[in-house]
Amino acid sequence: MFKRSSDLPFANDTAAWFLPWMVMLMVFFAGLMTAGTLSLNSMLSRWSRSISGSLTVQVIPIEEDGRINKKKTQQEMQDVLDILRKTAGIASARALTDSQMKNLLKPWLGESFLLEDLPMPYLIDVQLIPDAEVDLDMLKTLLARNTPNASLDVHKLWLGKLIKLVRTLDFLGSALLSLVIATTSVVVIYVTSSSLAVHKPVIELLHQTGAHDGYISKQYAQRTAVLASVGAVVGFLGILPIIFMLSSVVGEVQGGLLSEARFDAASWGLLSLVPVLAVILSTLTAYWTVQKTLRRML
Amino acid sequence: MAETYVIEFDAVGLRYGQGAEVLRDISFALPAGSFYFLTGESGAGKTSLLSLLYLARSPTRGSVKLFGKGVHNIPRDDLPELRRRIGVVFQDFRLLDHLSAVDNVALPLRVAGYPEDEIQKRVAELLMWVGLGAHLNAKPPTLSGGQKQSVAIARAVINRPQLLLADEPTGNMDDKSAARLMRLFIELNKRGTTVVIATHNEGLIRTFPYPRIHLANGQLTIYPVGYSPDQAYLKTEALRV
Numbered sequence A: 001m002f003k004r005s006s007d008l009p010f011a012n013d014t015a016a017w018f019l020p021w022m023v024m025l026m027v028f029f030a031g032l033m034t035a036g037t038l039s040l041n042s043m044l045s046r047w048s049r050s051i052s053g054s055l056t057v058q059v060i061p062i063e064e065d066g067r068i069n070k071k072k073t074q075q076e077m078q079d080v081l082d083i084l085r086k087t088a089g090i091a092s093a094r095a096l097t098d099s100q101m102k103n104l105l106k107p108w109l110g111e112s113f114l115l116e117d118l119p120m121p122y123l124i125d126v127q128l129i130p131d132a133e134v135d136l137d138m139l140k141t142l143l144a145r146n147t148p149n150a151s152l153d154v155h156k157l158w159l160g161k162l163i164k165l166v167r168t169l170d171f172l173g174s175a176l177l178s179l180v181i182a183t184t185s186v187v188v189i190y191v192t193s194s195s196l197a198v199h200k201p202v203i204e205l206l207h208q209t210g211a212h213d214g215y216i217s218k219q220y221a222q223r224t225a226v227l228a229s230v231g232a233v234v235g236f237l238g239i240l241p242i243i244f245m246l247s248s249v250v251g252e253v254q255g256g257l258l259s260e261a262r263f264d265a266a267s268w269g270l271l272s273l274v275p276v277l278a279v280i281l282s283t284l285t286a287y288w289t290v291q292k293t294l295r296r297m298l
Numbered sequence B: 001m002a003e004t005y006v007i008e009f010d011a012v013g014l015r016y017g018q019g020a021e022v023l024r025d026i027s028f029a030l031p032a033g034s035f036y037f038l039t040g041e042s043g044a045g046k047t048s049l050l051s052l053l054y055l056a057r058s059p060t061r062g063s064v065k066l067f068g069k070g071v072h073n074i075p076r077d078d079l080p081e082l083r084r085r086i087g088v089v090f091q092d093f094r095l096l097d098h099l100s101a102v103d104n105v106a107l108p109l110r111v112a113g114y115p116e117d118e119i120q121k122r123v124a125e126l127l128m129w130v131g132l133g134a135h136l137n138a139k140p141p142t143l144s145g146g147q148k149q150s151v152a153i154a155r156a157v158i159n160r161p162q163l164l165l166a167d168e169p170t171g172n173m174d175d176k177s178a179a180r181l182m183r184l185f186i187e188l189n190k191r192g193t194t195v196v197i198a199t200h201n202e203g204l205i206r207t208f209p210y211p212r213i214h215l216a217n218g219q220l221t222i223y224p225v226g227y228s229p230d231q232a233y234l235k236t237e238a239l240r241v
């Protein structure tokens, strides 16, 4: 019988009306952060894949009096290789041999050409240690200072910076999320304790008639679950238009980096966990608060 | 065979805060199935004594035993089961204003987990019996003093307690209603419930032949049927149990 789900006069608890608002805000923010984190991370993993594994350093031949100074160029190549091999996260660095270069160019230039005649940059193939963080920024600075003719793949450098930014955002997001969760828990504890204080005579009477603490805690848990669910549903509904709007914006810039920000079924699944977890968290917090408070009563 | 006592007090003292002792050095025992009136002037400590019995507070000193067990070392988790064996009519009723008469009376059964259909049946029957058949769904604030008292009594007896403690249970009633509710207590007593009724109503005491526990100056005296503390010459014959 739902008619009388509680023996406590919850209708008089004005403080309780904070609760759905708070849970609504929590679900809204936590949901947005989860959605943001999920799409940024899918973007991130695609980006990381594209820069992990290998990268290329090119060394432009050093010219003197209109001729390539082979000796100086070789020296520069050697310096670059030394720097690369000392850099953390790099498995190997190897200059492409003339025959490898020729093989690379064959499809475009045919069989008969002299490599020396072409102002071709020398290429160094760099293999990265899987999953290792390579400080591309520092590498770039080092190369620029010591070997001005060498340059790193710029696209990858830029992606590396973006990844760092996204990671920072991720971290900020989780910090903010923890704050929102903590605040909501505090609100639940406050609302529950003040209700317990207001209804002390009723609770004493329930104890007197032989109620276990659990009988009372359960009513508080039920009540909190209802209030939190209202907030959670409204908060969740609030996120939906924002996600749809953002996805349609992302869809319009097809092919760009943003299109890597996919929001797939798995992401939806995770996102819909947010309101559920918010309700569970509030309910358990209320239950725990009542149990703890009642234990101090006779 | 030793008599089993439902209530045993040994050198019990009770004081509120730093005040003087309201109950001093009280020792007595009530056998199972007995019926007592509890008398004494206003402020003599009747409600205080009862509150020790329904476990709302612990004595400042001495020991209280209920159903043969010392109340000071009962684990907290066992208190609900113990309290379910005790029915209490509070002097100030303590009805829940937001619940109907039915739901108020149903509380002891609900907290004990009885099935809802049995609860409805038993509660309606009892409320009918105490004369509230027309007010089953009335909220306490809309009931008269006597009607509230009847609800409070019904709540105290609905779970057929082994010990019934009633604090001035008929104070707000006409004599006819009072006699009717007394018969309810007597009926319960016949089935084995130990009953203690605090009252100022000498008429009630004269009508129903039960011994009385009298409180005065923090001390307790038990008088057999027909004896009363006003009759000074009888005081010497008062029994101390």
Ligand SMILES: Nc1ncnc2c1ncn2[C@@H]1O[C@H](COP(=O)(O)OP(=O)(O)OP(=O)(O)O)[C@@H](O)[C@H]1O
Pocket: B016, B022, B040, B041, B042, B043, B044, B045, B046, B047, B048, B049, B091
């Ligand atoms: N909660 C309390 N705090 C402090 N003093 C109290 C408290 N309850 C009762 N007293 C005091 O204890 C004494 C006994 O009070 P009690 O209520 O037990 O009397 P009583 O016999 O039930 O009186 P009445 O017939 O008027 O109901 C009184 O002097 C009262 O002032």
Ligand SMILES: [Mg+2]
Pocket: B046, B047, B048, B091, B167
């Ligand atoms: Mg009293």
